[in-house]
Amino acid sequence: MRNPQSERARRAREKRRSELLDAATSVxxxxxxxxxxxxDIIQAASAARGSFYRYFRSKQEVFVAIVDQFRxxxxxxxxxxxxxxxxxxxVSFQERVRTGILSWLEFYYRNLQAAxxxxxxxxxxxxxxxxxxxxxxxxxxxxxxxxxxxRQEAGLYHRRISPDLTAHFLLGMFDEIAxxxxxxxxxxxxxxxxxxxxxxxxxxxxxx
Amino acid sequence: MRNPQSERARRAREKRRSELLDAATSVxxxxxxxxxxxxDIIQAASAARGSFYRYFRSKQEVFVAIVDQFRxxxxxxxxxxxxxxxxxxxVSFQERVRTGILSWLEFYYRNLQAAxxxxxxxxxxxxxxxxxxxxxxxxxxxxxxxxxxxRQEAGLYHRRISPDLTAHFLLGMFDEIAxxxxxxxxxxxxxxxxxxxxxxxxxxxxxx
Amino acid sequence: MRNPQSERARRAREKRRSELLDAATSVxxxxxxxxxxxxDIIQAASAARGSFYRYFRSKQEVFVAIVDQFRxxxxxxxxxxxxxxxxxxxVSFQERVRTGILSWLEFYYRNLQAAxxxxxxxxxxxxxxxxxxxxxxxxxxxxxxxxxxxRQEAGLYHRRISPDLTAHFLLGMFDEIAxxxxxxxxxxxxxxxxxxxxxxxxxxxxxx
Amino acid sequence: MRNPQSERARRAREKRRSELLDAATSVxxxxxxxxxxxxDIIQAASAARGSFYRYFRSKQEVFVAIVDQFRxxxxxxxxxxxxxxxxxxxVSFQERVRTGILSWLEFYYRNLQAAxxxxxxxxxxxxxxxxxxxxxxxxxxxxxxxxxxxRQEAGLYHRRISPDLTAHFLLGMFDEIAxxxxxxxxxxxxxxxxxxxxxxxxxxxxxx
DNA sequence: GATGAATGAGAGTTCATTCAT
DNA sequence: TATGAATGAACTCTCATTCAT
Numbered sequence: 001m002r003n004p005q006s007e008r009a010r011r012a013r014e015k016r017r018s019e020l021l022d023a024a025t026s027v028x029x030x031x032x033x034x035x036x037x038x039x040d041i042i043q044a045a046s047a048a049r050g051s052f053y054r055y056f057r058s059k060q061e062v063f064v065a066i067v068d069q070f071r072x073x074x075x076x077x078x079x080x081x082x083x084x085x086x087x088x089x090x091v092s093f094q095e096r097v098r099t100g101i102l103s104w105l106e107f108y109y110r111n112l113q114a115a116x117x118x119x120x121x122x123x124x125x126x127x128x129x130x131x132x133x134x135x136x137x138x139x140x141x142x143x144x145x146x147x148x149x150x151r152q153e154a155g156l157y158h159r160r161i162s163p164d165l166t167a168h169f170l171l172g173m174f175d176e177i178a179x180x181x182x183x184x185x186x187x188x189x190x191x192x193x194x195x196x197x198x199x200x201x202x203x204x205x206x207x208x
Numbered sequence: 209m210r211n212p213q214s215e216r217a218r219r220a221r222e223k224r225r226s227e228l229l230d231a232a233t234s235v236x237x238x239x240x241x242x243x244x245x246x247x248d249i250i251q252a253a254s255a256a257r258g259s260f261y262r263y264f265r266s267k268q269e270v271f272v273a274i275v276d277q278f279r280x281x282x283x284x285x286x287x288x289x290x291x292x293x294x295x296x297x298x299v300s301f302q303e304r305v306r307t308g309i310l311s312w313l314e315f316y317y318r319n320l321q322a323a324x325x326x327x328x329x330x331x332x333x334x335x336x337x338x339x340x341x342x343x344x345x346x347x348x349x350x351x352x353x354x355x356x357x358x359r360q361e362a363g364l365y366h367r368r369i370s371p372d373l374t375a376h377f378l379l380g381m382f383d384e385i386a387x388x389x390x391x392x393x394x395x396x397x398x399x400x401x402x403x404x405x406x407x408x409x410x411x412x413x414x415x416x
Numbered sequence: 417m418r419n420p421q422s423e424r425a426r427r428a429r430e431k432r433r434s435e436l437l438d439a440a441t442s443v444x445x446x447x448x449x450x451x452x453x454x455x456d457i458i459q460a461a462s463a464a465r466g467s468f469y470r471y472f473r474s475k476q477e478v479f480v481a482i483v484d485q486f487r488x489x490x491x492x493x494x495x496x497x498x499x500x501x502x503x504x505x506x507v508s509f510q511e512r513v514r515t516g517i518l519s520w521l522e523f524y525y526r527n528l529q530a531a532x533x534x535x536x537x538x539x540x541x542x543x544x545x546x547x548x549x550x551x552x553x554x555x556x557x558x559x560x561x562x563x564x565x566x567r568q569e570a571g572l573y574h575r576r577i578s579p580d581l582t583a584h585f586l587l588g589m590f591d592e593i594a595x596x597x598x599x600x601x602x603x604x605x606x607x608x609x610x611x612x613x614x615x616x617x618x619x620x621x622x623x624x
Numbered sequence: 625m626r627n628p629q630s631e632r633a634r635r636a637r638e639k640r641r642s643e644l645l646d647a648a649t650s651v652x653x654x655x656x657x658x659x660x661x662x663x664d665i666i667q668a669a670s671a672a673r674g675s676f677y678r679y680f681r682s683k684q685e686v687f688v689a690i691v692d693q694f695r696x697x698x699x700x701x702x703x704x705x706x707x708x709x710x711x712x713x714x715v716s717f718q719e720r721v722r723t724g725i726l727s728w729l730e731f732y733y734r735n736l737q738a739a740x741x742x743x744x745x746x747x748x749x750x751x752x753x754x755x756x757x758x759x760x761x762x763x764x765x766x767x768x769x770x771x772x773x774x775r776q777e778a779g780l781y782h783r784r785i786s787p788d789l790t791a792h793f794l795l796g797m798f799d800e801i802a803x804x805x806x807x808x809x810x811x812x813x814x815x816x817x818x819x820x821x822x823x824x825x826x827x828x829x830x831x832x
Numbered sequence: 833g834a835t836g837a838a839t840g841a842g843a844g845t846t847c848a849t850t851c852a853t
Numbered sequence: 854t855a856t857g858a859a860t861g862a863a864c865t866c867t868c869a870t871t872c873a874t
Contacts, residue, residue, distance in 0.1 A: 172381040
């Protein structure tokens with residue numbers, strides 16, 4: 001940017017927008033989309049009513065912004081984990097699975113409020129945007145499916161279980177953990193949590 | 209009831225109430241609690257606006273009635289399965305687990321609309337009622353936990369995994385299946401689904 | 417109607433609707449469409465906010481209802497005058513013109529508030545409804561044009577003036593009278609006013 | 625101005641002000657006062673939001689400026705025509721009337737957008753300013769009235785018609801033409817239009 | 833007991849105006 | 854002086870709930 005003035009202005013603008021976005025995230029996570037009012041959000045952001053509408057065209061738009069950003073980052077993460085599992089391996093398979101799960105848990109932990117919003121309110125808001133988010137969710141599931149198939153083909157996973165169904169299982173586990181467990185956890189609990197997750201995922205409950 | 213007249217009236221009342229409850233369940237499942245209006249419900253039940261308020265004190269009350277009933281029946285089911293696992297056994301352990309899962313899936317399938325409501329909207333409606341429902345959910349989880357502990361003690365399940373966490377995992381799997389899978393399934397798919405569920409739960413994904 | 421109950425209800429409904437319509441007409445006439453608020457209207461009608469929306473879907477809808485009704489009645493009047501001028505004549509031509517003008521003036525006088533609304537606010541509200549109202553206005557003009565042409569052909573009017581333009585002239589005179597004269601007039605002034613109108617229309621200003 | 629700097633500044637200021645005024649005129653004419661927003665105006669003038677308020681205290685003020693200027697120029701024109709009719713005459717009376725009408729039509733044509741604004745939105749904006757504009761309108765009418773009276777006294781116009789009413793008629797004709805005819809006309813149509821106008825005004829419709 | 837018209841608090845949104853830069 | 858982000862009063866409209874019939 002040549003113009004330092006406008007550069008500063010732009011930065012201020014982005015800061016403000018992000019303040020409002022954070023406020024909205026927090027309010028949505030606490031009250032849910034419908035019970036949350038614009039008044040709640042602007043109060044949380046210490047902004048004026050009109051300011052909100054300078055940055056977002058509507059209540060729905062902030063919501064969609066939050067959800068889309070979360071799902072997109074999630075998909076990026078999944079894609080990264082996907083590719084990682086293709087690259088030359090230096091650590092044991094189990095270790096790699098655990099790392100993947102941990103990354104994922106950390107991502108959810110870092111974006112806990114957004115995760116709650118996504119898990120709880122993501123449907124039922126707006127049919128148009130719903131499709132996009134459903135697409136993203138399907139894409140995440142598809143990435144998981146691919147990973148499972150690859151591991152089945154590599155002889156690591158057995159072939160009895162449907163990859164599609166398994167993806168549902170894993171996502172369900174994640175969502176439940178995000179919605180009802182993670183907010184009571186500390187960051188230092190995550191590795192142990194990942195261990196448990198992996199153990200359940202890979203070995204099941206049966207003693208052998 | 210001595211009075212046959214009032215007996216008939218009572219019956220009519222209950223019929224009406226249940227019609228409204230069903231209508232509300234269907235509407236809530238389709239639109240979500242907040243997007244659903246009293247107008248939607250009374251239209252679906254072919255009832256007058258005022259009639260609704262003769263049977264339920266408020267919109268929230270119907271909702272709570274639906275959720276509570278679902279969670280209570282679920283807990284009943286879990287308790288029954290719990291007790292079943294204590295009674296003298298005639299079939300193999302795996303078979304019993306599978307039967308339990310299947311019962312559960314069938315219960316969700318039978319109450320699919322209520323299940324969706326519970327899974328998606330149950331929080332965020334009203335802090336007072338939320339506690340009660342959280343209690344019920346905790347109770348369901350506790351029953352699962354007890355079952356797991358018993359099986360750990362019986363040497364069936366290994367002791368590495370936290371029973372509490374496992375209960376989360378299993379509930380998460382159920383909820384995801386209820387919210388995003390069951391509505392595409394036929395009743396005849398359920399046994400196979402139960403097989404997959406049990407296989408994942410007991411054996412995990414790893415090939416051995 | 418068989419059902420006297422619902423008949424009474426229907427009547428009450430219509431009464432209420434017409435109260436709101438009158439209130440809206442009065443408020444629009446006084447303040448103009450844009451400066452008038454729903455609050456003004458319901459206050460003038462002693463109705464609750466929600467009641468307004470039981471009878472009209474929006475502020476625009478009441479407005480369109482008022483304007484359309486006025487223009488439709490106006491067109492009916494014009495059509496009637498049109499046909500009258502075709503029927504066998506018992507009175508002098510001038511007398512008939514005067515009667516026509518008087519009817520028209522009386523119509524405007526009777527619906528003075530609506531007339532003001534139509535003359536002043538009718539455009540600029542909503543492109544969709546604007547077309548319909550423009551159609552009506554064109555139809556009124558067309559009826560006038562036909563009348564003029566007929567009289568030209570009958571040798572009553574000279575042929576120098578364009579009928580179309582003349583229709584504009586006459587409507588302009590009417591609108592101005594409606595917007596800026598009639599509200600100061602008494603009903604008993606109308607015949608004299610009609611005389612003046614006719615004299616101007618037929619003979620112009622020039623002394624002969 | 626001694627100071628060439630400030631002279632230049634003043635000129636720039638006036639230019640800017642007039643740009644904004646023109647933009648406002650155009651926007652008001654297209655959308656009407658109420659539907660037009662400050663955003664529309666500053667966009668049309670390529671000015672910043674704050675700049676607008678350096679030149680006009682409020683939205684209302686621009687509007688009043690436009691209307692008042694129009695009505696003042698109109699009155700000037702009328703006064704000039706008035707005086708002209710007093711000065712020694714070189715051309716026929718009819719010719720002079722025609723010239724007057726033509727001047728007037730040309731004035732409306734030149735200021736078509738302002739004319740539309742004045743005709744359509746002039747009332748209903750603000751009671752205080754309304755009086756001033758009503759005064760101007762009355763003054764225009766008064767000038768017309770004087771002209772008519774003079775011609776009645778000169779034996780040119782007959783005495784049957786009320787001068788006041790006639791002024792209403794003529795203004796109504798003008799306004800209607802301005803609002804609904806002139807925008808479809810070309811400048812070269814104006815003389816013929818003036819002919820028609822004069823013919824109607826002087827001779828009426830009756831064939832003789 | 834059933835009905836549905838009436839109610840009004842409160843929601844999201846707009847936009848003329850202000851003011852810090 | 855010019856800018857455009859910030860402001861908040863006021864708007865239209867919704868809908869859970871009440872109440873007269």
